Amino acid sequence: MAITSKRLLSALSAISAVGLTASSVVACGTFDLSKIINRVRSDEEYFTTYQYPVESWNSSYTFKAEDHKVLANTNATALGVDEYGRVYGDIFAPNPDLSKSQVGESSDGGKTWKYSVRKNISWYKSDGTKAGDIKASDFEKAAEYILRAKTTGSQLVSLWSSFIVGAREIYLYLSNYNSVQGSKGDGSWTDAKAAIKKGFSYKTGTGSDEKVVEVKAVEAGFGLIIGDDNTVTYKLTKAAPYFESLLCYAVFSPLYVPEGEVKDVDKRADFTKGYYSGAYLPKINDGNQIVLEKNENYWFKDMVSIKKITYVNASGGTSSKGRELFESGETSGFLVNNDDSQGWNRYVGSDIEKPVFDYVYDAPTSDALASFVLFFNMYHSDIDGGEDTKKERAVKASKLLQNQLARLLISTGIDRSVFVKYFSEKFDGGSTTSKMLRNVYTAPGVAADDTGKDFSSYVEDAVKELANVKANDGSSSINLSDGQDPLLGKAKLYSGKEQSALMEELRTWMKAQGILSDSQSYFELHLLQNPDQNQSLNPKINQMFERFNQIQNNPIHLVAVDAASKEDYQAKTNKGEFDLDISGWSPDYADPGTFLNTLRVEGDMNTYTGSAKIMEVLNDKGNKNYSALHTDVSDDFVKDYQEFDKNVAKTDSTTTDNKVERFKEFAQQEASYMYKDFFMMPFYIRSAPKNYSVSYVVPYSTNYAWSYGIAGFKDWSKQLSSHIVSTVEAEAQKQRVKDYVASFKNDSNMKKDDVNERNHILFAPQK
Numbered sequence: 001m002a003i004t005s006k007r008l009l010s011a012l013s014a015i016s017a018v019g020l021t022a023s024s025v026v027a028c029g030t031f032d033l034s035k036i037i038n039r040v041r042s043d044e045e046y047f048t049t050y051q052y053p054v055e056s057w058n059s060s061y062t063f064k065a066e067d068h069k070v071l072a073n074t075n076a077t078a079l080g081v082d083e084y085g086r087v088y089g090d091i092f093a094p095n096p097d098l099s100k101s102q103v104g105e106s107s108d109g110g111k112t113w114k115y116s117v118r119k120n121i122s123w124y125k126s127d128g129t130k131a132g133d134i135k136a137s138d139f140e141k142a143a144e145y146i147l148r149a150k151t152t153g154s155q156l157v158s159l160w161s162s163f164i165v166g167a168r169e170i171y172l173y174l175s176n177y178n179s180v181q182g183s184k185g186d187g188s189w190t191d192a193k194a195a196i197k198k199g200f201s202y203k204t205g206t207g208s209d210e211k212v213v214e215v216k217a218v219e220a221g222f223g224l225i226i227g228d229d230n231t232v233t234y235k236l237t238k239a240a241p242y243f244e245s246l247l248c249y250a251v252f253s254p255l256y257v258p259e260g261e262v263k264d265v266d267k268r269a270d271f272t273k274g275y276y277s278g279a280y281l282p283k284i285n286d287g288n289q290i291v292l293e294k295n296e297n298y299w300f301k302d303m304v305s306i307k308k309i310t311y312v313n314a315s316g317g318t319s320s321k322g323r324e325l326f327e328s329g330e331t332s333g334f335l336v337n338n339d340d341s342q343g344w345n346r347y348v349g350s351d352i353e354k355p356v357f358d359y360v361y362d363a364p365t366s367d368a369l370a371s372f373v374l375f376f377n378m379y380h381s382d383i384d385g386g387e388d389t390k391k392e393r394a395v396k397a398s399k400l401l402q403n404q405l406a407r408l409l410i411s412t413g414i415d416r417s418v419f420v421k422y423f424s425e426k427f428d429g430g431s432t433t434s435k436m437l438r439n440v441y442t443a444p445g446v447a448a449d450d451t452g453k454d455f456s457s458y459v460e461d462a463v464k465e466l467a468n469v470k471a472n473d474g475s476s477s478i479n480l481s482d483g484q485d486p487l488l489g490k491a492k493l494y495s496g497k498e499q500s501a502l503m504e505e506l507r508t509w510m511k512a513q514g515i516l517s518d519s520q521s522y523f524e525l526h527l528l529q530n531p532d533q534n535q536s537l538n539p540k541i542n543q544m545f546e547r548f549n550q551i552q553n554n555p556i557h558l559v560a561v562d563a564a565s566k567e568d569y570q571a572k573t574n575k576g577e578f579d580l581d582i583s584g585w586s587p588d589y590a591d592p593g594t595f596l597n598t599l600r601v602e603g604d605m606n607t608y609t610g611s612a613k614i615m616e617v618l619n620d621k622g623n624k625n626y627s628a629l630h631t632d633v634s635d636d637f638v639k640d641y642q643e644f645d646k647n648v649a650k651t652d653s654t655t656t657d658n659k660v661e662r663f664k665e666f667a668q669q670e671a672s673y674m675y676k677d678f679f680m681m682p683f684y685i686r687s688a689p690k691n692y693s694v695s696y697v698v699p700y701s702t703n704y705a706w707s708y709g710i711a712g713f714k715d716w717s718k719q720l721s722s723h724i725v726s727t728v729e730a731e732a733q734k735q736r737v738k739d740y741v742a743s744f745k746n747d748s749n750m751k752k753d754d755v756n757e758r759n760h761i762l763f764a765p766q767k
Helices: 005-013 033-038 065-074 137-147 157-163 167-179 189-198 321-327 341-347 388-401 404-413 416-427 455-464 491-495 499-512 537-549 566-575 593-599 611-618 634-654 659-675 727-746 758-763
Strands: 045-050 079-081 087-089 105-107 112-116 122-124 130-133 200-204 211-215 224-226 231-235 280-285 289-294 308-313 333-335 371-376 523-529 556-562 580-585 680-684 692-695
Touching: 045 065, 065 280, 065 289, 087 758, 137 157, 137 167, 137 224, 157 167, 157 593, 167 189, 167 200, 167 211, 189 200, 321 333, 371 404, 388 404, 388 523, 404 491, 404 499, 404 556, 404 634, 404 680, 416 537, 416 680, 455 659, 491 499, 523 537, 523 566, 523 580, 537 556, 593 634, 593 659, 611 634, 634 659, 659 680
Parallel strands: 045 308, 523 556
Antiparallel strands: 079 087, 105 112, 112 231, 122 130, 200 211, 224 231, 280 289, 289 308, 333 692, 371 580, 371 680
């Protein structure tokens, strides 16, 4: 007999009938905490918040985390990860051999993976009407949609190109079929699959720079094979023992196209036009709230105890808004914000290790494996579409950011802690350096070698070995651990030049390039801001920039520019209408490549780096923007960036059997990208040393620690208590999960068949 959600909560409640301490019941000012303690809520309705509207209800289109926080509950993924770290089949059928940690059949040294689609599973419209069966062929429709990115706008092409045999070649064919030599086709999917088997060529460039690009044949054909028995087989470009962690991300989920051609499917901005396979169906999306209701036809419906999820619009508020919404009864919980002094004093107090409120608990967040960075955009969108004055400024910004000295000055001149203390002040112990600074891109915890050495340590070793660092005797001072600052004030360590000399050299160059006139003392680079954060993050960013701008004789000033609205902010960010941007990335799979591939010339973050567009221009003297953007540093910039791109691709595809060598090579590339070439600046982490919550959500009832892909965004397995969860209950739940995982050592099936634990449903054989 399966344990039910109710039974788990009852067990938790029985752990201890703790007496309330005086700190928990006393009124704080005019606020009486006993009202929260005694408040009873339905354990079937979950209320949380959102900051940005869902741009796309098409999981084959968007890579935006804010979209997937909702889509993770409306659209099933091929595989999933439970709270104990076990991979299970979601759309794909479970492995009947429970002793296997893998869901699929792996062969060819981890280069071939085969799966069966579950039986009797369906697509549904938002009103609950069945739209059709989920078939293996729907995975190929998703592949076509993604690889037609030049037409569909899909943001997910790089993962397919990196992993699936023939995907890159199909993408090139579909993107350039009008100039494919000898082609008589119309760019159909069938033509594309046939063309890559023979090889093809296409023209690129103009005038004297026109050239023919030869694409070698992929004799094996496209590496996605759809079987008549409703199976899906993936042929990979490299051995990837971690491939199943990648299948937890929506990029490899199916796409339903009931009629017409795949290329005509849009991003489905209207949820009523979408098709859903997950635990919930969207019912309302009116700008004030997003409402999802349980899909009673979802195959794991017996695990879904929350019948309704309401996302409340919390944008435009101060750091206290989340708390205020909870205290007023509008949400099911909140994360205590370091910058909300009233809330912090009320629920945590002066001793971080011993909160004053007995109903606060610390649990990991979905940001635990995310890294936030400052992107230098080499190709502001105004270069192509701006008014004359805006285009002129954007061209100058691009020329400036091509210069390594400019990027070095910013990276070693910005005091990140001024901004990051918004998140960390209470944890910093009076130090001027924030404990939440991050100094690598690939987040610690994503990948480790067989001895347990984390990849981030490999990056630190690689930075110490950089020629520019060793030349200045800086190796011994390098510490890339979170909470250290190896950049601020250290221009000489990385360049051999004092900051004042660096600025003087840069100023001379800027005048020679026409970026500065004799009457101008500095040039402004723009960071786009979301006006909804004017009462929270933006003032801290402005303070950080002001401090940088006050550096004497600084030829660069950093200026934050407000978008008209959060929607305008999203639209301009998507276009690349900025010089600088602070954004984050979290892992799609358990390997450093999940981060480094995003920075390749045509990687996922190329809109933020401008890499694809600037390389297209600077590699083509006939391009209309070449003369405007090319300077005496451009050739070195192109050489260094393309060398990074080539090296990441080579390591990812060839150094697959030896994890230590793979990590060393990847680490050299990450080190060079940020500490030699300064193409990007590492910035901060958003997961605090303590993530204190006050909530009705039972902690560790969903995935926390193994947040590959969108696994950490899935709310459908969460469980709610009718009262807020106490510290004692939360600790007991944490220990229960820890003990249960430990018990796997003595069970060959990892307890997947434990009918007294609800998750056995995930691994049960198909009926």
